[in-house]
Amino acid sequence: MKKNEISILGAGLIGSLLSIYLKKRGLDVTIYEKRADNRKTFYKEEGRSINMALSDRGWKALEKIGLKEKVMPLAIPMYGRKVHDEHGNTTFIPYGKDNQAIYSISRGNFNRILIDEAEKVGVKLEFSHKCEDVNLQKSSIKFLNGESKQEVESEVIIGSDGAYSSLRMAMQKQVRFNYLQEYISHGYKELTIPATANGEFAMDPNALHIWPRGKFMLIALPNPDKSFTCTLFLPFEGTKVCFDKINDKKDIEGVFRTYFDDAFQLMPNLVNEFQNNPTSALINIECYPWVQNKALLIGDASHAMVPFYGQGMNCGFEDVFILDSLIDKLGTNVWDLVFAKFQKIRKPDTDAICQLALENFVEMRDSVADPKFMLRKKIEAKLHDLYPKDWIPLYTMVTFSNMPYSEALAQGKLQEKIMDRIMSNPLITQNWDKLDYEDIIDQLDAAKAV
């Protein structure tokens, strides 16, 4: 039987990046990918989202391995949310300070660059290899490659094979494996706002556009070809506006004219796209342990999250960064120890970001439409300006820092309570500028001390 040093399952974003990290250490690394070698169109076969939002944690992992410069030209900075109301009026809510942005990047191009780079540094790539079964005791994997079957032993197996991970499926049958998969009640559909007739962006490209409508929403992210990828999030069923009740041209146009008219005017292919693009579901996955014998789960395979904090890929990249830091410290002769430490350190943080991602859906589709929400952001921004180390808005901790997600969540909850109290003042709209900001910081310090 063939024997590998390191077998990675899945040549997606996380698996590709991880392979580069490990190969650069001089390890023997093979990636097995079930799809054929159509690197740029991987995502199309999966019905997965086309755009990602790359932020600090992701950049940091790219930078350590020298890939930041290569990726930057593909990425379009978005400095804040542009909120569209029913009448087409927009309000801009910055994500952070002036130069802070998240970056729209298309999954296809990004994945291709990473696979090309993996190939360049000497990672072995085996496409069209479908993992049929993993034997955790023997540390061996059975693959189906076309009609032929193959079994491969490995010193180490790492499953970066996503939300529907084969490795995790094998682990799930082991005793004492805790596992949760839950779908939210909403699904999504991707649509397009193409470039204008004269080849320009039809809206401001340096923002993430949101049409928040309470129980549902539309968002749009810019692409380098001057189009926007829009994603419509609706309940599958049960309410007035839901996928179940939108069937024909009349329904589609009715909903868009009523709720998203300014976007509708920019979507010449709406009906066609709506009818032909799939409606996809949104899953949250948590499990533990991530390690069985010599096999480790990483990225979405161990913690797939809903997309509402834009952290799925960033969190997966941070997984790679942290795993690599542990190898730095402990070496490549003690995988047991490295994997054990990795899961122990990392699990509370991935739990935290999964939770934050679920919670942020309500903020995106509902709260951002509330003037009080904007005021709240303004007060928090001012607090952050005055006391940059003491008060860091939750979004900033998650998106523009490398603070452990669990700490961000904990501090975020303390700040939320204080802000709730401040916002409950009926005169806050008039008085917000005259708040005793120092006292607010004292309240936070007191809350932290408990």
Place this chain on the structure above:
Amino acid sequence: MKKNEISILGAGLIGSLLSIYLKKRGLDVTIYEKRADNRKTFYKEEGRSINMALSDRGWKALEKIGLKEKVMPLAIPMYGRKVHDEHGNTTFIPYGKDNQAIYSISRGNFNRILIDEAEKVGVKLEFSHKCEDVNLQKSSIKFLNGESKQEVESEVIIGSDGAYSSLRMAMQKQVRFNYLQEYISHGYKELTIPATANGEFAMDPNALHIWPRGKFMLIALPNPDKSFTCTLFLPFEGTKVCFDKINDKKDIEGVFRTYFDDAFQLMPNLVNEFQNNPTSALINIECYPWVQNKALLIGDASHAMVPFYGQGMNCGFEDVFILDSLIDKLGTNVWDLVFAKFQKIRKPDTDAICQLALENFVEMRDSVADPKFMLRKKIEAKLHDLYPKDWIPLYTMVTFSNMPYSEALAQGKLQEKIMDRIMSNPLITQNWDKLDYEDIIDQLDAAKAV
């Protein structure tokens, strides 16, 4: 391809009972069971618990199909808990009123009776048929029978194939299937108190014996052969007394002498059993939907629970009873409708009993050792005596009634709050007899009205 009307996966307690119900309606019913036809020793292959506690919901389902008389001789009534302290002193806490009991019954004999009965009424039994895969769209099942493979189509597939259900595994790969499997931190090991030298029970047979020790416990249930099956529940790891830290004869005897000395004196084979019997894990499973196309999950396959309320089997039998009532109402031509209604009605109740089972572990291993707990039970018993319809202790609602579990849980929580308040009175031990019981009922009515 062979085509069945109804295929049931699993010839365990639930599958066997269900098959009898359906066959008696004149339906064509086939059970597929992965184990060979060693009916009486099924449980041994699985490392599953030997004793069950049969209570009202279970009896009701047996009675409707005329099996109560047949099962009764196998069952030993237990009228309450006999709590053993560290010094061997015991206290009896009745489960309900005088004649109310739960019944100890051994899984092996019980399962054999049900399978025999299924065979008698004409259910087709296919043993040694391992379900390899279920195609939910085609409603077909692939079996492995020894070396030979077989595929069977069915109008209806019902998975009563337990906590590690093959049908559920197929459903789990479908989009929008929500699934949770969680192991608790404790495991268990089965041990024996044999009959005495002169062939008698070594302890009172009409009680469930408990040695509650805070974070861990021992229990014992009587068997018809005058032995007791003991189950030791310990944390797997991490604390002073846990499976991880008990390795040799000295450790085993040390723990038993220290914490369970009166039981230890009755366990001549302790060390041998401890070392040879497996340490098993305890799982809680929740999922939804239970129906995909023409396939339905039932019993542990859809809601495996920890054993601490003694309701796993009873709940599964009640599943069968309720499914049958729906068929009574709707007929056998509308399985879609029957299954859809079944899962909708039943899911809140199985969620409730899963939760209660998890919560009751703390009561069994810890609270029952507290004199305040016994007083609380006494006050509740008196309330129930005085106002039998208004105040029904939670244990009674769950065990000695057919009230939906979710209602029992809800009313139980209201009663718990009121009892917490009553018990917080520092003089309660002296004054409990002089409480204003009518006022307590008024409080409950007020709480219900909210």
